[in-house]
Amino acid sequence: MAVTNTDFFNPYFDPTLWTGQTPSLYEALVSAVEGWALPALPRNLIRRGWVPRAALPAGTRDYAIVSILNRARQGTNTKQYTAPTDSAEPFGTITELTLRVATCQVDFYSESEAGFMRADSLVTFIRGTQGASWFRQWNIGSLYCDDVIQQSYTDGEKYEVMQSTVTLRLSYWSGLTSKLQFFDNVKVEGVNPDIVLDKN
Secondary structure (H helix, E strand, O other), X not given: OOOOHHHHOOOOOOHXXXXXXXXXXXXXXXXXXXHHOOOOOOHHHEEEOOOOXXXXXXXXXXXXXEEEEEEEEOOOOEEEEEOOOOOOOOEEEEEEEEEEEEEEEEEEEEOOOHHHHHHHHHHHHHHOHHHHHHHXXXXXXXXXXXXXXXXXXXXXXXXXXXXXXXXXXXXXXXXXXXXXXXXXXXXXXXXXXXXXOXXX
């Protein structure tokens, strides 16, 4: 496949990519982990982090947790105006858009080197042109990915579990659309005060 400039595309500064709906970061991340963190994990072993009362997968120490740590806004809002489609309709729309950069974390757990291999392959994918192109389908920009951080801990059953962590940053637009009175022509009349006003 030939590589073109569009393969390096990300919507970091392009508000025209707003589709009327904020993209799902979790769905995009889970799909990326499922498809590109190799050796592959089934979706039921990829869990969403920071969810109260969410149980870890039973009967295995081989799984991943996807978390969104923050969603920081970048700069001020961008406005988009739309004229009404019907000439009798007095209202158009105004859309307020906010550019956000999300810091996301994926933790791979395993009793073997499989967790590190998954984390390492995910970093390679996200830092390459494939990752930038792949996130484009979600209207999400892939900005940066840190190196893998590896550590181990002992779980409640006294098993040593390897944890490999990947931190990445994704950009996207969030927005709100509301009605706005609209006009497409204005009548302006000039008045010469020297003629109209009574000087007495």
